[in-house]
Amino acid sequence: MEYLKIVGQNEISGSVEISGAKNAALPLIACTILAKGEITIKNLPNVVDINTFLKLIDKLGGTYSKEERCVKIDTSSMNSTTATYDIVKTMRASILVLGPILARFGHCEVSLPGGCAIGQRPVDLHLKALEQMGAIIEIEHGYIKATAPNGLKGAKVVFDKVTVGGTENTVMAAALAEGTTTIINAAKEPEIVQLCEVIRDAGVKIEGIGTSKIIIEGTNKQLLDIKEFSVIPDRIEAGTYMCAAAIMNKKLKIDKVIPLHLEAVISKLEEMNFEVLQDETSVTIMPTDEIKPVNIITTEYPGFPTDMQAQFMALATQANGTSTIDERLFENRFMHVSELLRLGADIHLNGNIATINGKSGTLNGTDVMATDLRASSALVLAALVAKGETNIHRIYHLDRGYENLEGKLSLIGADVKRFTE
Ligand SMILES: CC(=O)N[C@H]1[C@@H](OP(=O)(O)OP(=O)(O)OC[C@H]2O[C@@H](n3ccc(=O)[nH]c3=O)[C@H](O)[C@@H]2O)O[C@H](CO)[C@@H](O)[C@@H]1O
Numbered sequence: 147m148e149y150l151k152i153v154g155q156n157e158i159s160g161s162v163e164i165s166g167a168k169n170a171a172l173p174l175i176a177c178t179i180l181a182k183g184e185i186t187i188k189n190l191p192n193v194v195d196i197n198t199f200l201k202l203i204d205k206l207g208g209t210y211s212k213e214e215r216c217v218k219i220d221t222s223s224m225n226s227t228t229a230t231y232d233i234v235k236t237m238r239a240s241i242l243v244l245g246p247i248l249a250r251f252g253h254c255e256v257s258l259p260g261g262c263a264i265g266q267r268p269v270d271l272h273l274k275a276l277e278q279m280g281a282i283i284e285i286e287h288g289y290i291k292a293t294a295p296n297g298l299k300g301a302k303v304v305f306d307k308v309t310v311g312g313t314e315n316t317v318m319a320a321a322l323a324e325g326t327t328t329i330i331n332a333a334k335e336p337e338i339v340q341l342c343e344v345i346r347d348a349g350v351k352i353e354g355i356g357t358s359k360i361i362i363e364g365t366n367k368q369l370l371d372i373k374e375f376s377v378i379p380d381r382i383e384a385g386t387y388m389c390a391a392a393i394m395n396k397k398l399k400i401d402k403v404i405p406l407h408l409e410a411v412i413s414k415l416e417e418m419n420f421e422v423l424q425d426e427t428s429v430t431i432m433p434t435d436e437i438k439p440v441n442i443i444t445t446e447y448p449g450f451p452t453d454m455q456a457q458f459m460a461l462a463t464q465a466n467g468t469s470t471i472d473e474r475l476f477e478n479r480f481m482h483v484s485e486l487l488r489l490g491a492d493i494h495l496n497g498n499i500a501t502i503n504g505k506s507g508t509l510n511g512t513d514v515m516a517t518d519l520r521a522s523s524a525l526v527l528a529a530l531v532a533k534g535e536t537n538i539h540r541i542y543h544l545d546r547g548y549e550n551l552e553g554k555l556s557l558i559g560a561d562v563k564r565f566t567e
């Protein structure tokens with residue numbers, strides 16, 4: 147297994163370029179199932195989850211050819227409607243093929259995505275929405291078996307909870323359904339906006355993009371003519387490098403981003419006393435004379451993202467005072483706490499609230515274990531500022547969602563190397 151060795155307290159400076167967003171690219175690849183011809187997707191992040199999703203497309207009978215950051219996908223030869231356990235177990239986002247396959251073929255079988263390190267993560271809301279659109283769904287032998295013998299019909303779908311994946315599955319299913327679907331309490335994440343825009347640009351009438359009420363007029367199984375597009379920048383990767391600058395208290399430019407997508411993160415960094423300079427496509431973090439503590443509540447976009455919570459916890463260990471983080475989305479997203487404690491952090495957990503007593507210079511390098519994607523990046527950040535050497539094990543989590551992490555960090559001056567144990 148591979149691990150990262152980071153020698154802490156190296157100066158960092160310069161700028162880092164952000165890749166395409168994993169969480170935008172995954173539903174966008176799923177939406178190629180709705181299309182009739184070859185689609186070119188540009189600015190594709192080079193991360194393991196994307197390769198896994200492409201493998202799934204291949205297993206379903208579609209074809210793809212991938213160059214460095216660009217993929218051409220053609221699902222016209224798709225001849226399977228089953229997403230099997232071997233792929234779904236490695237990536238929960240595989241559930242995103244359910245809506246499009248069901249809408250196109252009238253039936254679909256997807257292995258139930260299992261529990262994962264950040265919480266239970268049920269898919270009941272995805273299933274309920276599809277049932278409201280006429281699907282008959284049964285769970286058998288660990289598989290979701292969905293059929294819609296007479297095709298999916300437009301419906302009013304009211305989500306009990308805001309769900310990113312649930313909204314994406316419903317939008318894709320609605321695009322090929324017969325009639326109009328209205329989604330109430332839809333998620334508003336930029337990744338959903340891009341998915342809706344790509345489908346709209348293929349001729350589907352969609353209103354309310356980026357709002358909590360999305361109205362989609364389905365094509366009644368007419369496949370879409372999806373045009374070439376480029377994946378939006380990864381706001382979570384950007385936020386992670388912004389935290390790298392902040393934890394090292396150094397100036398760093400984060401380039402190729404959409405600052406509007408980073409507002410909640412920028413605002414929390416400002417509360418922590420950092421100046422954040424912005425232009426159209428970059429943000430620059432400036433050093434501060436005192437890192438102030440902060441109180442964070444994770445919530446849906448445009449609020450503070452749960453996917454940035456772990457990184458801010460690492461940063462809060464260096465603040466001058468006590469910070470709190472209230473995790474409201476996932477019941478078990480504090481696995482990084484025990485590992486940060488191993489590095490010397492002073493953190494107390496009470497239910498879904500973490501209290502972090504910060505003080506600069508308190509972390510010391512040691513061996514730690516990555517437990518999920520963002521927990522891993524929090525450990526990387528902590529290791530950058532810790533005294534001495536930190537070995538981060540199980541970095542396959544990191545590789546799911548960070549393109550060339552050690553390369554990008556090395557370019558800005560960090561001492562990060564990958565080894566095999
Ligand atoms: C690939 C991708 O884009 N992943 C992101 C997506 O995950 P994902 O789409 O899985 O997250 P959701 O927005 O669906 O989950 C939000 C909350 O709703 C609950 N829920 C969800 C669906 C459901 O059927 N029933 C239910 O109870 C979840 O357990 C969670 O508590 O949004 C999360 C919240 O911003 C991010 O952390 C993930 O990085």
Ligand SMILES: C=C(OP(=O)(O)O)C(=O)O
Binds near residue numbers: 238239547
């Ligand atoms: C939790 C994440 O991803 P996923 O939903 O694919 O597990 C993430 O990107 O932080």
